[in-house]
Amino acid sequence: EVQLVESGGGLAQPGGSLRLSCAAYGFIFSGHAVSWVRQAPGKGLEWVSTISAGGSNTYYADSVRGRFTISRDNSKNTLYLQVNSLRAEDTAAYFCAKASGTYFGPFDIWGQGTMVTVSS
Amino acid sequence: EMMMTQSPATLSVSPGERATLSCRASQSVNSNLAWYQQKPGQAPRLLVYGASTRATGIPARFSGSGSGTEFTLTISSLQSEDFAVYYCQQYNNRPITFGQGTRLEIK
Helix, strand or coil: CCEEEEECCEEECCCCCEEEEEEEECCCHHHCCEEEEEECCCCCEEEEEEECCCCCCEEECCCCCCCEEEEEECCCCEEEEEECCCCHHHCEEEEEEEEEEECCEEEEEECCCEEEEECC | CCCEEEECCEEEECCCCCEEEEEEECCCCCCCEEEEEECCCCCCEEEEECCCEECCCCCCCEEEEEECCEEEEEECCCCHHHCCEEEEEECCCCCCEECCCEEEEEC
């Protein structure tokens, strides 16, 4: 079955860090760009970051640039997001998503999401 | 940053009726426009891409149209499972941007 499974979310203090993971199953992970998209509670969708199929190109939203780092390990079929210097406004469900066309969409496969809560 | 504006914010429609959702881009996105459906507690699901191409497994009652800056998602005969929040997304320019969503509710 084609799926993405996120993990690594949880409660973090302001200024803290977490490492989110996204494991891919059922498709050739190394052949596709993948992204992180987040959704604050009760709010809409916000693109966070994208990494190319080989990992050499990375892109970030202005709101996270310099604090978040996207990476991937194609030998493990896994995507990562290192989130540092967390702020209250980073509280959200974080989804990983596979791009089916260009680097940036459309996103045809999504994970179920992992929740990040930033609070003291 | 490209702004995507969806209207209306909430749409109340009876089952069996047609629903028309709109999405406007602040500048042209060509046909690089996707629509997603999201139900509570679930991830978004891709419905339409390239403005008018249905994704795999999406019923024919969903149709997308438009190009440039004006786009429409039409659901021809609403089923109970269609009541959800719908988002448009442009992938023509970085940063990728989503509309704020249209909540489709049962009338």
